[in-house]
Amino acid sequence: MSALPKRSEIPVEDRWKLEDLFADRQAWDKEYQEVKQLVGRMKDYQGKLQDAYSIKACFELEDDISLLAERLYVYANMKHHEDMGDPTYQGLSEKAKKLSVEIGEQLSFIAPEILALSEEQLKELIANPDLSNYKHTLEELLREKPHVLSQTEEALLAQVGNISQAPSTIFGMLNNADLKFPKVKNDKGEEVELSHGRYIQFLESRNREVRQNAFKAMYETYRNNKNTLAATLNANVTKNIFYSKVRKYPSALEMSLSGDNIPKEVYTNLIDTIHKYLPLLHRYIGLRKQLLGLDELHMYDLFVPLVEEVDMEITYDEAVKTVKEGVKPLGDAYLNVLQQGFDEGWIDVYENEGKRSGAYSWGAYGTHPYVLLNHKDNLNSMFTLAHEMGHAMHSYLSDENQTYRNAQYTIFLAEVASTLNEALLMDYLLKKTTDPKEKMYLLTYYADQFRTTVFRQTMFAEFEKIIHEKAESGEALTPQELSEIYYELNVKYHGKDMTVDQDIEMEWARIPHFYTSFYVYKYATGFSAATSFSKQILEEGEPAVERYLGFLKSGGSDYSIDILKKAGVDMSTPKPIEEAMSVFEEIIGEMEKTVAQLKG
Structure with missing residues (x-):
């Protein structure tokens, strides 16, 4: 195994151009000093946020500070990620983190001060044309107002903040260190x-x-360790119920959804619709049992590959070419910007000694986005390229079409653009391949994404809903109760072809996401929304593409659910999930046909 190349040995054309953010360290230091001065000016507004003039000036200064701080933070960390062992950029990254914390403290008075205004005053500010750039921010503050407490109570809750982290911290220690x-x-x-x-x-x-x-x-x-783990999960549920009551929400679920202004129906719809389509998952499980040639399919048989790894060696240049072919349905305007990304130093392609693992898309407003890869010449890396460039294109088009404050999209929307690119790429590869073995490999890859991202995450989401509702009605969540609920869900989701081993009843105890409550449903909705978009784009063409590009350009200028709705995906109805399920059904049908071909 040859040693990894040093950073300096990676060709310039395969490295991202961070000089587009800052020419050099001196330029970074200069901007750092600028931010320090601007932060000092913030105290001029404290205690004065009562009228449109002061609020506008304060928001403008807040935007200037936040944007410059974001640029400093992003650059310092991306330089650090090029070689994590380089002490210069370790130091710079720490310096940027400290600055962010300091800024957070200095700006923390803004929201409480504006929220101290009456509802009438807030409505007047929202209607004021001088504040049109900040309309959405003010609407958000007005929406949160009923759930914000007095200054004394808020200060008290802030102090409880560290205690409320305890269930998650204890679980993390037990799960990662002590078990x-x-x-x-x-x-x-x-x-x-x-x-x-x-x-x-x-x-x-x-x-x-x-x-x-x-x-x-x-x-x-x-x-x-079931008693300790049940007590920890219980404590987390109790914490959620405490906050939802104190902040006057009808339930812990509604409190969690409130941040992105997501109606409860989006969550319940997902669960109800997936229940209707469980026979499809059961059919896939039956097929898996048949392909593995087993009399009984057990829970531990769900991850074994159905076909031998197909040797698909795909160089980076081939991956770029194939991704471009795959996303062609999105039209020339999209492809031209994508090409710019490939040509103009957006991407850091290969692994080098000390480089951060994994992949991501990141950047700062006003400069093109960046993508970190650790490309290997295989299928997975090609899908990663399509995925991360989906994020990058979303950020680029949002930044180009929105003000700084409105460009930032929510987590609820974040995975749609990346997953859509993967869906289009998969569609292209399936149409192009003539080798039944390769086709089966691709179909299995895709079917397992549906199983793990839509069905499994929905099952998790349902488990969270059940245990919170039980606790809210005063029931105790004993280890037995948690295991029973979890086991029954597994039986329901996996169907009669699956021998549901009793051991799986303990899986609730090892899922870290249960400590970031009511989060996992976003994986399933994001995947469904992307699949729905890809189906519309492939079937309708131009009108669907226009709607989708409108979605990419919207950033966070409106509520997530409304941005999707305008683009033709209404997550408050079952339709997007039904469209995703029809794609899953096609995949299973293709798999069944391909099995016959392989046998023949």
Whole structure:
């Protein structure tokens, strides 16, 4: 295995151009000093936010400070990510973090001061043409007003903040540091210590005994700690209920959805609609059982690949070319900007010594977005490229068409553009391939995305809803109760072709997302919205493309649900989920046909 190249050995054309953000360190230092001075001017507004003139001037200064701070933070961290071992940029990254905290403290008076105004005064400010750039911000403040308490109470809640982190912190420590997993035999018969990272590798093993032993060992470990883990999850649920009552929300679920102004129906619709389509998941599970040639399909058989890894060697240049072909349905305007991204230093392509792992899209308003990759010549890396460029294009078009304050889109919308690119790329690859084995590999890859991103995350979302409702009605969440609820959901979701092992009842104990409550549904809605968009684009063409580009240009200028609605995806109805399910049904149909071809 050859050593990784040093940063300096990576060709310039394969590196991102961070000089588009700052020419050099001196330019960064100069802007840092500028921000420090601007922050000092903020105190001039404290205690004076009573009229449109003062509020406008304060918001403008806040925007200037936030934008410059964002540029400093993004640059320092991206330089740090080029080589995490370089002490210069470790230091710069720390300096930028401290500045962000300091700015947060200095700006914290703005919202409470404006919220101290009466509802009438706030409505007048929203209607004031001088504040038209800040209309959405003021509408948000007005919407939150009923849930904001007096200054004394807010100060008290802020102090409780650290205590409220306890359930999550304790779970993290227990799950990542204190839980000790036993040794299990790997494919070679060697005794290896089980870990979170190795668990999925074991479940992907062709050797069924390896899979089964890892599965049993994993849940046995959690079962031995079930009382502590149930108490921790219970504490988290109690915390959510406490905050929802104090802030006068009807339920913990509605409090969680309030941040993005998402109606409760979006959440309940997702669960109800997925229930209707469970027979499709059951059909896929039946197919999986048949393809693996098993008399009984167990929970530990869900991750083993259905077809041998197809050797698809795809260089970066080929990946770029294929991604461009894949997203062609989005039209020339989209493709031209995408080409700019490939040509003009948006992307940091290859791994080098010390470089941050994984992939992301990031950037600061006023400069093009950036994408960090660690490209390997395989199918996964090509999908990662399509995914991250989807994010980058969303950011670019939002920034080009919105003011700084309105450009930032919410997490609820964030995964739509990235997943849509993957869906179009998949459609293109499936239409192009002539090799049944390659086709089966692609179909399985896609079907498993539906299983894990839509069905599994919806099951998690339903579990969270049930346990919060039980606690809200005064019921105790004992380890037995949690396990029973979780086991029943698994039986319901996986159907009669699945032998639902009793051990799976302990899976609730190892899901970190349950400590970021009511979050996972966004994976399922984002995936469904993207699949719905891709279906409309491929079937309708131009009108659907126009609506979709309108979505990309909207940033965060309106509420997420309304931005999607204008673009033709109404998440308050079952339709987008139904459209996604029709795509899933086509995939299963294609898989069944391809099985016949492979056998023939």
